Amino acid sequence: xxxxxxxxxxxxxxxxxxxxxxxxxxxxxxxxxxxxxxxxxxxxxxxxxxxxxxxxxxxxxxxxxxxxxxxxxxxxxxxx
Numbered sequence: 001x002x003x004x005x006x007x008x009x010x011x012x013x014x015x016x017x018x019x020x021x022x023x024x025x026x027x028x029x030x031x032x033x034x035x036x037x038x039x040x041x042x043x044x045x046x047x048x049x050x051x052x053x054x055x056x057x058x059x060x061x062x063x064x065x066x067x068x069x070x071x072x073x074x075x076x077x078x079x080x
Contacts, residue, residue: 003034006071014063014075019053022065026051 003030014022034043053075057063063077 009073010067011016012067013061013062014058015055016055016058018065018072019055019058019079022053022058022075024049025072025075037073 027047031043032045034046038046053063057077057079062079064075065072066074
């Protein structure tokens with residue numbers, strides 16, 4: 001089986017300075033994962049609202065990022 005990832009994944013609390021990178025990752029993920037399920041019209045209306053990170057949530061320490069070789073590859077957390 002081919003190894004897909006080489007390196008270690010680190011999980012830590014997100015930093016407010018990473019909000020742009022988080023937004024980019026959310027856009028990449030949601031646009032790819034939801035495209036087969038929703039029409040282009042729905043995606044065009046919904047994506048701009050869904051891909052904006054919440055600064056209060058990031059600052060709360062309850063939102064996390066996953067990094068692979070210092071590259072943001074995942075994010076998520078709890079609502080405040």
